[in-house]
Amino acid sequence: MGMTIAFQGSLLDDGDGVGPLTKIERKSLDRGAWVDSLPGWLHGADDLFTRLAERVPWQAERRRMYDSVVEVPRLLSFYGEGAPLPDPLLATARTALEAHYQERLPTAGLCFYRDGRDSVAWHGDNTGRGAREDTLVAIVSVGAPRPLLLRPRGGGETLRFPVGHGDLLVMGGSCQRTWEHAIPKTTRPVGPRISIQFRPRGVR
Numbered sequence: 374m375g376m377t378i379a380f381q382g383s384l385l386d387d388g389d390g391v392g393p394l395t396k397i398e399r400k401s402l403d404r405g406a407w408v409d410s411l412p413g414w415l416h417g418a419d420d421l422f423t424r425l426a427e428r429v430p431w432q433a434e435r436r437r438m439y440d441s442v443v444e445v446p447r448l449l450s451f452y453g454e455g456a457p458l459p460d461p462l463l464a465t466a467r468t469a470l471e472a473h474y475q476e477r478l479p480t481a482g483l484c485f486y487r488d489g490r491d492s493v494a495w496h497g498d499n500t501g502r503g504a505r506e507d508t509l510v511a512i513v514s515v516g517a518p519r520p521l522l523l524r525p526r527g528g529g530e531t532l533r534f535p536v537g538h539g540d541l542l543v544m545g546g547s548c549q550r551t552w553e554h555a556i557p558k559t560t561r562p563v564g565p566r567i568s569i570q571f572r573p574r575g576v577r
């Protein structure tokens with residue numbers, strides 16, 4: 374906690390930085406899952422969007438689906454353990470999250486949703502130990518908001534969290550095993566959004 378206060382002070386000077394995580398709100402979901410959310414957590418989010426859009430080596434990926442090869446409907450970039458993050462503000466965000474949750478979050482996955490045709494289908498981040506253990510996935514969003522949807526695996530009410538412009542959303546507990554999340558496609562005109570997912574070792 375002392376750490377949180379220390380870097381807040383040092384970052385307020387130039388407008389960039391993160392707010393106090395003490396204001397985060399937890400919503401308990403059933404089956405041992407929870408979601409923490411803090412809108413507008415990251416200051417300077419719009420400039421960060423511009424920097425990331427320009428500087429990150431974005432990749433279009435193709436995946437095999439049955440007999441055909443399909444383009445993944447978003448651009449991706451992955452910063453594995455030890456890889457320097459593409460922006461100092463992301464390093465600040467990670468340090469704050471690690472201090473708050475008392476857990477190392479050494480990998481960062483970045484997704485670029487260019488427009489409403491880009492999306493991510495229903496899934497849990499349960500490759501690796503997320504398949505069996507409780508995990509934490511912290512998502513920082515910059516650019517235009519898109520709804521992140523959450524629903525219990527096997528059916529149930531869908532929850533909707535609009536995320537963009539510096540919002541923080543953290544999925545925890547059993548969330549990756551017992552719930553699924555998605556960013557649905559939309560035909561409405563929407564601006565581009567970049568999502569940064571911080572994860573513990575062995576979670577993907």
Ligand SMILES: O=C(O)CCC(=O)C(=O)O
Pocket residue numbers: 482484493498512521554555556568569570
């Ligand atoms: O764009 C997001 O915030 C979600 C991305 C996601 O679920 C994933 O990459 O696993």
Ligand SMILES: [Fe+2]
Pocket residue numbers: 496497498554
């Ligand atoms: Fe995910």
